[in-house]
Amino acid sequence: MAEKSLDDDVMAKIEARDRATRRMIWFLLAPAVLLAVAFAAAFVTGQTALLQSQTVQIVIGALFAACILFVVLRLGRQFRPDISVAAADPRIIRRRIDAHHRTLRTYLCIGIVSTVPSLLGLRGAFNRLEHVDRFLALVVAGATILSIAAFLVPLIIGPGGWLDRERRDILNDEFMRALRARAMRLGYLTTIVAVVAALIATLWRVDLAVPSLAWALYAGFAIPALYDVIADWRASRDNG
Amino acid sequence: MAERRLGNRLKEFRTARGLTQTDLAALAGVSRKTINTVENSVFVPSTLLALTLAKTLDATVEQLFFLIDDERR
Numbered sequence: 001m002a003e004k005s006l007d008d009d010v011m012a013k014i015e016a017r018d019r020a021t022r023r024m025i026w027f028l029l030a031p032a033v034l035l036a037v038a039f040a041a042a043f044v045t046g047q048t049a050l051l052q053s054q055t056v057q058i059v060i061g062a063l064f065a066a067c068i069l070f071v072v073l074r075l076g077r078q079f080r081p082d083i084s085v086a087a088a089d090p091r092i093i094r095r096r097i098d099a100h101h102r103t104l105r106t107y108l109c110i111g112i113v114s115t116v117p118s119l120l121g122l123r124g125a126f127n128r129l130e131h132v133d134r135f136l137a138l139v140v141a142g143a144t145i146l147s148i149a150a151f152l153v154p155l156i157i158g159p160g161g162w163l164d165r166e167r168r169d170i171l172n173d174e175f176m177r178a179l180r181a182r183a184m185r186l187g188y189l190t191t192i193v194a195v196v197a198a199l200i201a202t203l204w205r206v207d208l209a210v211p212s213l214a215w216a217l218y219a220g221f222a223i224p225a226l227y228d229v230i231a232d233w234r235a236s237r238d239n240g
Numbered sequence: 241m242a243e244r245r246l247g248n249r250l251k252e253f254r255t256a257r258g259l260t261q262t263d264l265a266a267l268a269g270v271s272r273k274t275i276n277t278v279e280n281s282v283f284v285p286s287t288l289l290a291l292t293l294a295k296t297l298d299a300t301v302e303q304l305f306f307l308i309d310d311e312r313r
Contacts, residue, residue, distance in 0.1 A: 235283075
Protein backbone atom coordinates (compact mmCIF):
# COMPACT_ATOMS: atom_id res chain seq x y z
CA MET A 1 0.00 0.00 0.00
CA ALA A 2 2.84 2.33 0.94
CA GLU A 3 4.64 1.42 -2.30
CA LYS A 4 1.50 2.18 -4.30
CA SER A 5 1.23 5.56 -2.62
CA LEU A 6 4.92 6.24 -3.34
CA ASP A 7 4.44 5.26 -6.99
CA ASP A 8 1.42 7.57 -7.30
CA ASP A 9 3.38 10.39 -5.71
CA VAL A 10 6.30 9.90 -8.12
CA MET A 11 3.98 9.62 -11.12
CA ALA A 12 2.21 12.83 -10.09
CA LYS A 13 5.57 14.59 -9.90
CA ILE A 14 6.58 13.27 -13.33
CA GLU A 15 3.29 14.50 -14.79
CA ALA A 16 3.78 17.90 -13.13
CA ARG A 17 7.24 18.03 -14.67
CA ASP A 18 5.78 17.27 -18.10
CA ARG A 19 3.28 20.07 -17.69
CA ALA A 20 6.07 22.43 -16.60
CA THR A 21 8.11 21.40 -19.65
CA ARG A 22 5.19 22.15 -21.96
CA ARG A 23 4.74 25.60 -20.39
CA MET A 24 8.47 26.16 -20.65
CA ILE A 25 8.36 25.43 -24.39
CA TRP A 26 5.83 28.20 -24.88
CA PHE A 27 7.74 30.71 -22.80
CA LEU A 28 11.06 29.98 -24.50
CA LEU A 29 9.83 29.40 -28.03
CA ALA A 30 7.41 32.30 -28.27
CA PRO A 31 10.00 35.12 -28.10
CA ALA A 32 12.40 33.20 -30.38
CA VAL A 33 9.65 32.65 -32.96
CA LEU A 34 8.51 36.28 -32.65
CA LEU A 35 12.05 37.47 -33.20
CA ALA A 36 12.51 35.18 -36.20
CA VAL A 37 9.24 36.46 -37.70
CA ALA A 38 10.24 40.07 -37.00
CA PHE A 39 13.64 39.59 -38.66
CA ALA A 40 12.14 37.80 -41.65
CA ALA A 41 9.50 40.51 -42.08
CA ALA A 42 12.12 43.26 -41.73
CA PHE A 43 14.39 41.67 -44.32
CA VAL A 44 11.56 41.00 -46.76
CA THR A 45 10.18 44.55 -46.51
CA GLY A 46 13.62 46.15 -46.29
CA GLN A 47 12.76 47.78 -42.94
CA THR A 48 15.84 46.54 -41.07
CA ALA A 49 16.31 50.05 -39.63
CA LEU A 50 13.27 49.40 -37.40
CA LEU A 51 15.10 46.57 -35.68
CA GLN A 52 17.92 48.93 -34.83
CA SER A 53 15.63 51.25 -32.90
CA GLN A 54 16.75 51.40 -29.30
CA THR A 55 13.17 51.14 -28.03
CA VAL A 56 12.53 47.98 -30.05
CA GLN A 57 15.78 46.49 -28.79
CA ILE A 58 14.84 47.24 -25.18
CA VAL A 59 11.35 45.74 -25.63
CA ILE A 60 12.73 42.56 -27.24
CA GLY A 61 15.46 42.27 -24.62
CA ALA A 62 12.95 42.76 -21.80
CA LEU A 63 10.63 40.17 -23.33
CA PHE A 64 13.44 37.61 -23.51
CA ALA A 65 14.61 38.41 -20.00
CA ALA A 66 11.05 38.16 -18.60
CA CYS A 67 10.44 34.81 -20.26
CA ILE A 68 13.73 33.35 -19.08
CA LEU A 69 13.23 34.71 -15.55
CA PHE A 70 9.72 33.27 -15.43
CA VAL A 71 10.97 29.86 -16.52
CA VAL A 72 13.81 29.87 -14.02
CA LEU A 73 11.81 31.17 -11.03
CA ARG A 74 8.35 29.73 -11.60
CA LEU A 75 8.96 26.48 -13.48
CA GLY A 76 12.46 25.61 -12.32
CA ARG A 77 11.33 23.73 -9.24
CA GLN A 78 8.58 21.83 -11.03
CA PHE A 79 10.95 21.02 -13.86
CA ARG A 80 13.27 19.24 -11.48
CA PRO A 81 11.01 17.62 -8.90
CA ASP A 82 12.54 16.13 -5.80
CA ILE A 83 11.88 12.45 -6.42
CA SER A 84 12.95 10.17 -3.61
CA VAL A 85 15.73 7.72 -4.39
CA ALA A 86 13.52 5.10 -2.75
CA ALA A 87 11.37 5.27 -5.88
CA ALA A 88 13.77 3.02 -7.73
CA ASP A 89 11.08 0.65 -8.94
CA PRO A 90 11.93 -0.42 -12.54
CA ARG A 91 8.50 0.72 -13.75
CA ILE A 92 9.08 4.18 -12.31
CA ILE A 93 12.59 4.30 -13.75
CA ARG A 94 11.21 3.53 -17.23
CA ARG A 95 8.53 6.21 -16.83
CA ARG A 96 11.22 8.66 -15.90
CA ILE A 97 13.31 7.61 -18.89
CA ASP A 98 10.33 8.19 -21.19
CA ALA A 99 9.81 11.61 -19.56
CA HIS A 100 13.52 12.33 -20.03
CA HIS A 101 13.29 11.47 -23.74
CA ARG A 102 10.28 13.76 -24.13
CA THR A 103 12.29 16.57 -22.55
CA LEU A 104 15.23 15.91 -24.86
CA ARG A 105 12.92 16.11 -27.87
CA THR A 106 11.62 19.43 -26.56
CA TYR A 107 15.10 20.83 -26.14
CA LEU A 108 16.08 19.66 -29.59
CA CYS A 109 13.12 21.57 -31.05
CA ILE A 110 14.04 24.66 -29.04
CA GLY A 111 17.61 24.39 -30.31
CA ILE A 112 16.47 24.15 -33.93
CA VAL A 113 14.09 27.11 -33.70
CA SER A 114 16.34 29.33 -31.60
CA THR A 115 19.19 28.97 -34.10
CA VAL A 116 17.13 30.58 -36.86
CA PRO A 117 17.29 34.14 -35.43
CA SER A 118 21.00 33.59 -34.99
CA LEU A 119 21.40 32.77 -38.67
CA LEU A 120 19.18 35.66 -39.76
CA GLY A 121 21.26 37.94 -37.54
CA LEU A 122 24.41 36.52 -39.08
CA ARG A 123 23.15 37.26 -42.56
CA GLY A 124 22.21 40.79 -41.55
CA ALA A 125 25.52 41.34 -39.83
CA PHE A 126 27.56 40.18 -42.77
CA ASN A 127 25.61 42.35 -45.14
CA ARG A 128 27.14 45.23 -43.19
CA LEU A 129 30.66 43.94 -42.87
CA GLU A 130 32.04 47.43 -42.57
CA HIS A 131 30.07 48.29 -39.44
CA VAL A 132 28.71 45.13 -37.88
CA ASP A 133 25.61 46.16 -36.00
CA ARG A 134 25.87 45.75 -32.26
CA PHE A 135 22.32 44.50 -31.83
CA LEU A 136 22.65 41.92 -34.60
CA ALA A 137 25.88 40.69 -33.08
CA LEU A 138 24.13 40.42 -29.71
CA VAL A 139 21.28 38.44 -31.30
CA VAL A 140 23.77 36.06 -32.88
CA ALA A 141 25.55 35.59 -29.58
CA GLY A 142 22.32 35.34 -27.55
CA ALA A 143 20.62 32.82 -29.82
CA THR A 144 23.78 30.74 -30.03
CA ILE A 145 24.13 30.70 -26.25
CA LEU A 146 20.43 29.77 -25.93
CA SER A 147 20.90 26.90 -28.39
CA ILE A 148 23.94 25.61 -26.56
CA ALA A 149 22.09 25.89 -23.24
CA ALA A 150 19.12 24.06 -24.78
CA PHE A 151 21.32 21.03 -25.33
CA LEU A 152 23.47 21.26 -22.24
CA VAL A 153 20.74 21.81 -19.61
CA PRO A 154 18.97 18.43 -19.97
CA LEU A 155 22.32 16.68 -20.17
CA ILE A 156 23.49 18.37 -16.99
CA ILE A 157 20.35 18.34 -14.81
CA GLY A 158 18.39 15.40 -16.25
CA PRO A 159 15.56 14.12 -14.06
CA GLY A 160 17.92 13.78 -11.12
CA GLY A 161 20.65 11.20 -10.68
CA TRP A 162 20.82 10.27 -14.35
CA LEU A 163 24.52 10.69 -14.69
CA ASP A 164 25.60 7.38 -13.20
CA ARG A 165 26.82 4.64 -15.51
CA GLU A 166 23.92 2.22 -14.99
CA ARG A 167 21.20 4.71 -15.90
CA ARG A 168 23.19 6.14 -18.78
CA ASP A 169 23.35 2.61 -20.18
CA ILE A 170 19.55 2.33 -19.96
CA LEU A 171 19.12 5.68 -21.71
CA ASN A 172 21.51 4.55 -24.44
CA ASP A 173 20.18 1.11 -25.19
CA GLU A 174 20.73 -0.49 -28.60
CA PHE A 175 17.65 1.06 -30.22
CA MET A 176 18.69 4.56 -29.16
CA ARG A 177 22.22 3.94 -30.44
CA ALA A 178 20.86 2.68 -33.79
CA LEU A 179 18.58 5.71 -34.06
CA ARG A 180 21.44 8.07 -33.31
CA ALA A 181 23.65 6.31 -35.88
CA ARG A 182 20.97 6.75 -38.56
CA ALA A 183 20.56 10.44 -37.66
CA MET A 184 24.33 10.98 -37.78
CA ARG A 185 24.58 9.28 -41.18
CA LEU A 186 21.83 11.56 -42.46
CA GLY A 187 23.62 14.53 -40.89
CA TYR A 188 26.88 13.61 -42.62
CA LEU A 189 25.20 13.29 -46.04
CA THR A 190 23.25 16.52 -45.54
CA THR A 191 26.36 18.43 -44.49
CA ILE A 192 28.35 17.21 -47.51
CA VAL A 193 25.57 18.17 -49.94
CA ALA A 194 24.96 21.52 -48.22
CA VAL A 195 28.68 22.43 -48.10
CA VAL A 196 28.99 21.64 -51.83
CA ALA A 197 25.96 23.89 -52.44
CA ALA A 198 27.60 26.58 -50.28
CA LEU A 199 30.79 26.27 -52.31
CA ILE A 200 28.85 26.68 -55.56
CA ALA A 201 27.05 29.71 -54.08
CA THR A 202 30.41 31.19 -53.07
CA LEU A 203 31.83 30.71 -56.57
CA TRP A 204 28.79 32.52 -57.87
CA ARG A 205 28.89 35.35 -55.33
CA VAL A 206 31.78 35.69 -52.90
CA ASP A 207 29.75 37.71 -50.38
CA LEU A 208 27.53 34.66 -49.82
CA ALA A 209 30.43 32.63 -48.47
CA VAL A 210 29.87 33.05 -44.73
CA PRO A 211 26.03 33.05 -44.64
CA SER A 212 25.79 30.05 -46.99
CA LEU A 213 28.34 28.14 -44.93
CA ALA A 214 26.36 28.96 -41.78
CA TRP A 215 23.16 27.70 -43.39
CA ALA A 216 24.96 24.58 -44.65
CA LEU A 217 26.15 23.77 -41.15
CA TYR A 218 22.67 24.53 -39.80
CA ALA A 219 21.15 22.09 -42.31
CA GLY A 220 23.67 19.49 -41.18
CA PHE A 221 22.40 19.92 -37.62
CA ALA A 222 18.70 20.67 -38.11
CA ILE A 223 17.74 17.96 -40.62
CA PRO A 224 19.17 14.99 -38.66
CA ALA A 225 17.84 16.54 -35.44
CA LEU A 226 14.35 16.70 -36.94
CA TYR A 227 14.72 13.13 -38.20
CA ASP A 228 15.74 12.06 -34.70
CA VAL A 229 12.82 13.91 -33.09
CA ILE A 230 10.27 12.40 -35.49
CA ALA A 231 11.70 8.86 -35.34
CA ASP A 232 11.92 9.03 -31.54
CA TRP A 233 8.33 10.27 -31.30
CA ARG A 234 7.10 7.53 -33.63
CA ALA A 235 8.91 4.89 -31.59
CA SER A 236 7.33 6.31 -28.42
CA ARG A 237 3.80 5.91 -29.67
CA ASP A 238 2.11 3.25 -27.66
CA ASN A 239 0.92 0.49 -29.96
CA GLY A 240 0.91 -2.18 -27.32
CA MET B 241 14.06 -13.04 -55.57
CA ALA B 242 13.04 -13.68 -51.95
CA GLU B 243 13.86 -11.11 -49.29
CA ARG B 244 13.94 -12.22 -45.70
CA ARG B 245 12.70 -10.17 -42.80
CA LEU B 246 12.24 -10.87 -39.14
CA GLY B 247 8.81 -11.63 -37.76
CA ASN B 248 8.05 -11.98 -34.06
CA ARG B 249 5.47 -13.13 -31.55
CA LEU B 250 6.72 -10.81 -28.84
CA LYS B 251 3.38 -9.12 -28.22
CA GLU B 252 1.61 -12.49 -28.06
CA PHE B 253 4.05 -13.83 -25.45
CA ARG B 254 4.13 -10.57 -23.52
CA THR B 255 0.35 -10.23 -23.22
CA ALA B 256 0.03 -13.93 -22.35
CA ARG B 257 2.18 -13.20 -19.32
CA GLY B 258 0.16 -10.11 -18.42
CA LEU B 259 3.06 -7.72 -19.03
CA THR B 260 2.91 -4.23 -20.49
CA GLN B 261 5.63 -2.91 -22.79
CA THR B 262 6.95 -0.89 -19.84
CA ASP B 263 7.07 -3.99 -17.64
CA LEU B 264 8.92 -6.03 -20.25
CA ALA B 265 11.32 -3.15 -20.89
CA ALA B 266 12.03 -2.98 -17.17
CA LEU B 267 12.67 -6.72 -16.97
CA ALA B 268 14.88 -6.78 -20.07
CA GLY B 269 16.79 -3.64 -19.12
CA VAL B 270 15.94 -1.62 -22.23
CA SER B 271 13.66 1.31 -23.00
CA ARG B 272 9.97 0.87 -23.83
CA LYS B 273 10.67 2.26 -27.28
CA THR B 274 12.95 -0.67 -27.99
CA ILE B 275 10.19 -3.13 -27.10
CA ASN B 276 7.65 -1.15 -29.12
CA THR B 277 9.81 -1.02 -32.26
CA VAL B 278 10.81 -4.69 -32.01
CA GLU B 279 7.13 -5.71 -31.68
CA ASN B 280 6.22 -3.64 -34.72
CA SER B 281 9.15 -5.07 -36.74
CA VAL B 282 10.64 -1.59 -37.12
CA PHE B 283 13.83 -2.51 -35.30
CA VAL B 284 15.73 -5.79 -35.61
CA PRO B 285 17.17 -6.64 -32.19
CA SER B 286 20.71 -7.87 -31.64
CA THR B 287 21.33 -11.50 -30.73
CA LEU B 288 22.00 -10.38 -27.18
CA LEU B 289 18.64 -8.62 -26.88
CA ALA B 290 16.79 -11.48 -28.60
CA LEU B 291 18.26 -13.93 -26.09
CA THR B 292 17.47 -11.59 -23.19
CA LEU B 293 13.85 -11.22 -24.32
CA ALA B 294 13.50 -14.97 -24.76
CA LYS B 295 14.91 -15.59 -21.29
CA THR B 296 12.68 -12.90 -19.77
CA LEU B 297 9.56 -14.35 -21.36
CA ASP B 298 10.62 -17.92 -20.57
CA ALA B 299 10.62 -18.92 -24.24
CA THR B 300 13.16 -19.85 -26.88
CA VAL B 301 14.45 -17.39 -29.47
CA GLU B 302 12.87 -19.53 -32.21
CA GLN B 303 9.49 -19.25 -30.51
CA LEU B 304 9.78 -15.49 -30.34
CA PHE B 305 11.40 -14.74 -33.68
CA PHE B 306 11.04 -16.30 -37.12
CA LEU B 307 11.99 -15.53 -40.70
CA ILE B 308 9.46 -14.35 -43.26
CA ASP B 309 10.26 -14.84 -46.93
CA ASP B 310 8.88 -12.00 -49.01
CA GLU B 311 8.73 -12.65 -52.74
CA ARG B 312 10.12 -9.70 -54.69
CA ARG B 313 9.48 -9.23 -58.38
